[in-house]
Amino acid sequence: MLRHVAYSIAPGSLALSRPVLDRAADRRRDDDWLDKAWAASDTQVVLVAGDQVQVVDDRTALRFLPPAEAPEGPRVFLGIDRESGAGMTADGRAVFAVLLEGEADESYGGLRELGGVLNDREAGIAAHVVGLANWHAVHTHCANCGEHTEVVDAGHVRRCPACGLSHFPRSDPAIIVLVTDDQDRALLGRNAAWPEGRYSTLAGFVEPGESLEAAVRREVLEETGVIVGADIAYAGSQPWPLPASLMLGFYAKATGFDIEVDDDEISEAKWFTREDLRALAEAGTMALPGAISISRRLIEGWYGDSLTGSW
Missing domain, CATH: 3.90.79.10 (Nucleoside Triphosphate Pyrophosphohydrolase)
Known part of the structure; x- marks a missing residue:
């Protein structure tokens, strides 16, 4: 008789399944809060080019910038780090990404390289933002009418200004x-x-x-x-x-x-x-x-x- 399947994956061993940030979806349409978060000096910004994220020199961690040093580009609100302390408000420290055009240079790395070395917090951030960046790259136009879509909801929705259809990230x-x-x-x-x-x-x-x-x-x-x-x-x-x-x-x-x-x-x-x-x-x-x-x-x-x- 066949035995019942009894194997298991060790808890915490899946490198890209370790999210720490509170994604705080309720803040994505709160423009006043988002502006305040972006203006806070302790807010962290990670840069993304294609499906690559910027890393520190030894390639063991993500490179985070303060908003004042971040280049122009579409902003994506990734969530709130509630374990970091008070941050900009009692919510905690906000984390954003900026999506850049063009090819990544040597200061960037991909998930296959980074997934096994990043800590839980940064692995979750990288998986989140790379998924969003890949989705944005191929959903620039409305599948219903072909019009160029606009980025709304802090980077988590693209809306068609012509027919009004909203497009959401898919897995x-x-x-x-x-x-x-x-x-x-x-x-x-x-x-x-x-x-x-x-x-x-x-x-x-x-x-x-x-x-x-x-x-x-x-x-x-x-x-x-x-x-x-x-x-x-x-x-x-x-x-x-x-x-x-x-x-x-x-x-x-x-x-x-x-x-x-x-x-x-x-x-x-x-x-x-x-x-x-x-x-x-x-x-x-x-x-x-x-x-x-x-x-x-x-x-x-x-x-x-x-x-x-x-x-």
Whole structure:
């Protein structure tokens, strides 16, 4: 008999799922409060160029500027740091971002590089603002009438001045799953575009009208031919604003174990024992997902410890 899925992701291990700021959505339409917050000397501003955020020289933290030193550009109110003390008011210290045009220079870094080194507060800020910046970059015009949209609600809405339609940031739900068989082996696959030795858990976007559990079964079957039964357990979620996904992690038990890859997205898939995985990772012949990914945490949750080697 198949055992119930009992693995878990270690609390706090998902690098981009550690928000600290109060997003204070009720302040986004309060122009007087926003002006006061921007004028406060202890307000912090982070600069964003494309999907890169500005960092300090040793690249271990975000670089924050006072508003007086921030360049011109669309402002996004990210929230209030209530743990920082009194700040500009009893609310706490406000945090903004300025979205810049053009390419990022060497003083900027991306989430793949920074996610594992930033503290909880700054990782949450980076994930929030990169997601918003990516959304703004591709929603400059109204999907209903084609008119150029205006930024409102402190950077969290774009409104069409012609037809009045409001456009809100979206996160596309995607499932990511580690499947095990009746011998407690893990199913990992290699994307057709990846080099030899690079493996990960299976993932895919949720389709319209589809439940998360149905998406797990469909994606695993489509990509590998493996059948997943009713034993599916939610493990955790992580924003992946590259450009706009929310990764919903699961563990699942297979009831049909024969592998037949689709040769489209997945070119190779295998069942791995813990001993297989450790030996290959230590030998350097297998590369696992990076430390900030939920895929890595799903694998290590099943394995029961940390593993070496990453993309």
